[in-house]
Amino acid sequence: MDKKPCKSQDVEVRKGPWTMEEDLILINYIATHGEGVWNNLARAAGLKRTGKSCRLRWLNYLRPDVRRGNITPEEQLLIMELHAKWGNRWSKIAKHLPGRTDNEIKNYWRTRIQKHINKQAEAFSFHISTPELLDHHASTSQLPCNGSTSFMETYSPMSSFNHCNLEPFPGQQQEVQQQQQLQPQQQHIVDQPNNESYWSMEDFWSMQLLNGD
DNA sequence: AAAGCGCACAACCGCAGCCTG
DNA sequence: ACAGGCTGCGGTTGTGCGCTT
Numbered sequence: 001m002d003k004k005p006c007k008s009q010d011v012e013v014r015k016g017p018w019t020m021e022e023d024l025i026l027i028n029y030i031a032t033h034g035e036g037v038w039n040n041l042a043r044a045a046g047l048k049r050t051g052k053s054c055r056l057r058w059l060n061y062l063r064p065d066v067r068r069g070n071i072t073p074e075e076q077l078l079i080m081e082l083h084a085k086w087g088n089r090w091s092k093i094a095k096h097l098p099g100r101t102d103n104e105i106k107n108y109w110r111t112r113i114q115k116h117i118n119k120q121a122e123a124f125s126f127h128i129s130t131p132e133l134l135d136h137h138a139s140t141s142q143l144p145c146n147g148s149t150s151f152m153e154t155y156s157p158m159s160s161f162n163h164c165n166l167e168p169f170p171g172q173q174q175e176v177q178q179q180q181q182l183q184p185q186q187q188h189i190v191d192q193p194n195n196e197s198y199w200s201m202e203d204f205w206s207m208q209l210l211n212g213d
Numbered sequence: 214a215a216a217g218c219g220c221a222c223a224a225c226c227g228c229a230g231c232c233t234g
Numbered sequence: 235a236c237a238g239g240c241t242g243c244g245g246t247t248g249t250g251c252g253c254t255t
Contacts, residue, residue, distance in 0.1 A: 015224080016224075017224075017249085056224070060223075102244085106244075108222095110245095111221055
């Protein structure tokens with residue numbers, strides 16, 4: 001799908017992780033010229049990237065209003081509600097979560113919520129196949145709610161989800177621990193009061209200073 | 214201490230729709 | 235009306251890192 005960025009001159013296209021230098025070039029360029037046609041921007045800024053790649057990097061990572069770090073329980077609930085309503089319309093869902101990107105929400109859904117749901121579905125089918133265990137599990141069941149409802153009913157926020165306790169998923173506690181163990185430089189990026197995490201231009205610049213660039 | 218494993222996330226890919234000449 | 239280019243979106247993959255054994 002991505003054609004060569006320029007027909008007249010076969011410029012090599014870089015792929016893979018963005019370097020700090022590339023980030024800086026992109027930030028500087030957009031700061032002075034603003035966003036525009038991404039293919040032109042990539043060329044004009046001297047980045048050996050496709051416009052598409054620049055756009056993605058900017059929207060998902062470099063934009064100053066991008067909010068990074070833990071998804072809060074409130075956001076988690078909202079994601080589940082909106083997903084139940086709209087399905088995998090990530091960009092639509094993202095519009096209702098200021099500072100969150102569709103990519104972030106999509107990743108969050110796939111790695112945390114979907115896995116959580118799958119586990120519960122497995123547990124549910126296990127219950128079905130082993131009815132003799134129902135009594136034992138009645139008090140300690142990991143099922144979110146009512147064990148006699150279908151799984152999708154269980155998941156749907158419009159039905160029984162609202163009655164369930166919104167506990168952090170297993171990964172979330174781990175995340176908190178991980179964040180506490182982050183390198184000082186990383187901590188500067190992600191740690192903010194109230195568990196709010198932002199990546200700002202100031203952060204970027206101060207990192208540049210730290211790195212002696 | 215080191216190897217293997219699993220998780221989380223950044224980035225890429227392909228497609229569809231829109232816009233413009 | 236049509237073709238080419240650009241953007242946006244959703245799905246998928248690659249990789250780095252932490253945890254476990």
